[in-house]
Amino acid sequence: MHLPYDTDTEFNFKLFFELTPDLLCISGFDGYLKKINPAVIKLLGYSEEELFSRPINDFIYWEDRELTSRVREQLTQQKPLLNFENRYVTKAGDLVWLSWTSYPFNNEEIIFAIAKNTTDKKRIELERNQLITHLTSLNKDLKQYTYTTSHDLRSPVNNLLAVIDMIDPSMGTSPDLTELLQILKSSGLNLKETLNKYVDEFSKKNRVQAELELLSLNEILQSVLSSINNLIESSKVTINANFNELKNLTFNKAYLESIFLNLITNSIKYAQPDLPVVIDIFSDKVNNTNQLVFHDNGMGFDLELVKDKIFGLHQKFHNHVDSKG
Secondary structure, eight states: OOOOOOOOHHHHHHHHHHHOSSEEEEEETTSOEEEEOHHHHHHHOOOHHHHHHSOGGGGBOGGGHHHHHHHHHHHTTTOOEEEEEEEEEOTTSOEEEEEEEEEEETTTTEEEEEEEEOHHHHHHHHHHHHHHHHHHHHHHHHHHHHHHHHHHHHHHHHHHHHHHHHSOGGGOOOHHHHHHHHHHHHHHHHHHHHHHHHHHHHHOTTOSSOOOEEEEHHHHHHHHHHHTHHHHHHHTOEEEEEOSSOOEEEEOHHHHHHHHHHHHHHHHHTOOTTSOOEEEEEEEEETTEEEEEEEEOSOOOOHHHHTTTTTOTTOOSSOOTTOOO
């Protein structure tokens, strides 16, 4: 099927001028529109008579008028204008963003201009920037909250340790009591050390990246197990660890401890009823990629169902009474 086509050049140009969805304008150096295509009328909502009878500046949003006048002055000096954006006010009172490419024709003192409606793009950019600003604010508040919480918790921990030091072991002759006091003191010291590390991490405000160091996976694991020794014993957990394939890892110490701590405590928390907890932790190398593999025999979850939510904030996959997400 062939569309009607006239070889007359003037007819073809007129057809192109009338049908193109972009805004096509011819304006004079005097600041008035001389010729427009239907797309201009459709977008702005004014009649052709209204658009021709008033200066172009009358249709431009007031905040953009001064800049637009300066740019238009450059056009009269034979300087083309490329991708200049400003806002126009429609007859209905709405704002639309237009991106202009304009060329002067000084002999006739006219300007040929093409504009694209970029309102939707500007709206998306604005929403994205607002989202980034909101997330940045939330991240800042979260960091401050974490820092404050870690800092404030040090006082009661210090008080607890002070009370423990005041207890005279000779006051009780029971070996069990002496052992419990030692466990309590050890746990308190570990908690204090952890809080101090968190406070130190959040105090390094000017560091973009977390501090990295060469760490022994086994030493980090043993440190974490020591801090939750009572939980391990009371839960009768069996932990099988093998780091022969990769003994050391360059990583942030606090982060790695947090990873081990969360995975182990989650394995205990989400154990299957009446089934002893067994945790396997080992390092591996697959296709030149170092891996730290963690496996347990707990309740588990449907990976296909929740794969996009894993490690997301406030995400919970079980109705456990102690689930925080």
